[in-house]
Amino acid sequence: MTFFSGPVGFATGGYFEATAVSATAVSSSAVSFTNVPIGAEHSDRVVVVSLVAWESGSSQRTWTVGNTEIGGVNPTALATSSRDDSNQSITALFARALPTGTTTTITVGYSNSVTYHAIQVYRVIRGSASAYSTNTDSNNSSSTLTLSLNTPSSGVVFAAATRDINDNYPTWTGLDGQSSVDGPAFSGSHAAKKVTAATPYVITGSSSSAADEAGCSACISF
Numbered sequence: 001m002t003f004f005s006g007p008v009g010f011a012t013g014g015y016f017e018a019t020a021v022s023a024t025a026v027s028s029s030a031v032s033f034t035n036v037p038i039g040a041e042h043s044d045r046v047v048v049v050s051l052v053a054w055e056s057g058s059s060q061r062t063w064t065v066g067n068t069e070i071g072g073v074n075p076t077a078l079a080t081s082s083r084d085d086s087n088q089s090i091t092a093l094f095a096r097a098l099p100t101g102t103t104t105t106i107t108v109g110y111s112n113s114v115t116y117h118a119i120q121v122y123r124v125i126r127g128s129a130s131a132y133s134t135n136t137d138s139n140n141s142s143s144t145l146t147l148s149l150n151t152p153s154s155g156v157v158f159a160a161a162t163r164d165i166n167d168n169y170p171t172w173t174g175l176d177g178q179s180s181v182d183g184p185a186f187s188g189s190h191a192a193k194k195v196t197a198a199t200p201y202v203i204t205g206s207s208s209s210a211a212d213e214a215g216c217s218a219c220i221s222f
Contacts, residue, residue, distance in 0.1 A: 014126040014222025016048075016156050016192065021179050023118035030067070030109045031117050038104050039123035046129045047098045048122040048220070049075070049106055052162040052181060052188030053090040055114045066109035070096040076129050078158070078218035081136035089138075089162035089186065089214040090114065095129040118181040120190035124156060124220065131218045138214040145170060145205040145215035151195040152221040161205045161215035162188040170205030170215070195219065 019039045024031060038047050047070055065080050075096035083089045090110070098104065106119060133149040145161055161170045168187050169180040175191035195201060205215055 014154060016122050016124040016127065016194065018120060018177060019123045020121040021119070023181050025116050027113050027115040029113050030107060032105055032107045033119060034105050035103045036106050036121055038098065038102060038121060040102065041100050042125050043099050044126045045099050046124040046127045047096050047104065048124055048158060049094045050120040050158055050160040050190040051092040051108060052118050052160050052190065053114050054116045054162055054183060054186035055088040056185060057087065064111040065090065065092045066111050068094055068109055069107040070094065071098055071101065071104040078131045079134040079136060079216040081138055081214040081216040083138040083212050083214040087164050087212065089164055089212060091160040091162050091214050091216045093158050093160060093216055093218045095220065097129045116183045116186060118188060120179050122192060127156060127222050128220045130220070132221045134218045136216045140212055141210045142213060143207045143210045145213060146202065147215060147217040148200060148202045149217060149219050151197065151199055151201045151219050153196065153198045155195050155219050155221040156192055157195055157201060157203065157217060157219045158192045159203055159205065159215065159217040160190050161213060162186060163207060163211045163213040165209060165211035168207050168209050168211065170207050172203060172205050174201065174203035
């Protein structure tokens with residue numbers, strides 16, 4: 001698993017940094033990540049959580065991300081996407097304004113039991129907890145996810161993707177600071193980038209092999 005950190009975007013006042021990655025394998029319809037680092041306190045801090053999850057043998061069953069909490073409070077669901085062919089690939093992005101504390105508990109709920117879960121957590125300063133724009137994509141036996149958004153003059157684009165194949169996570173074009181996770185039969189990745197122009201913005205997640213896959217993206221403004 002790769003990981004990036006460090007404030008990005010001080011020049012215009014708003015900035016973000018990755019604070020934690022965490023993964024667990026437990027079959028449950030609700031999973032909690034405890035003592036998750038969220039960085040230094042700040043009166044204008046927003047915590048963004050990027051989720052990738054996977055379950056085997058879930059053909060023809062519809063999975064949704066259910067009750068989710070950041071620090072005991074339901075966050076804003078920025079974007080979600082899933083693909084339910086022979087297995088289930090799930091992605092989601094959430095955000096909550098959380099000015100106090102340096103760690104928190106993040107709980108993710110599902111409509112059915114899911115076994116593999118991984119999160120990337122970001123600390124955003126002077127950013128919105130609501131989405132400026134979102135986009136999702138899911139494919140059957142494909143090697144490319146394409147996500148198009150409109151961006152503000154200053155903000156952050158986040159993306160997450162899960163693929164129904166191991167050791168073949170998407171590599172993102174148009175985003176930086178990728179982190180990845182591999183499981184017994186799946187792979188996933190998270191990425192983000194500060195944007196500085198109001199324009200249509202296209203990002204792609206490309207892999208070397210075709211597989212069932214799901215991806216979601218969201219942009220928030222500073």
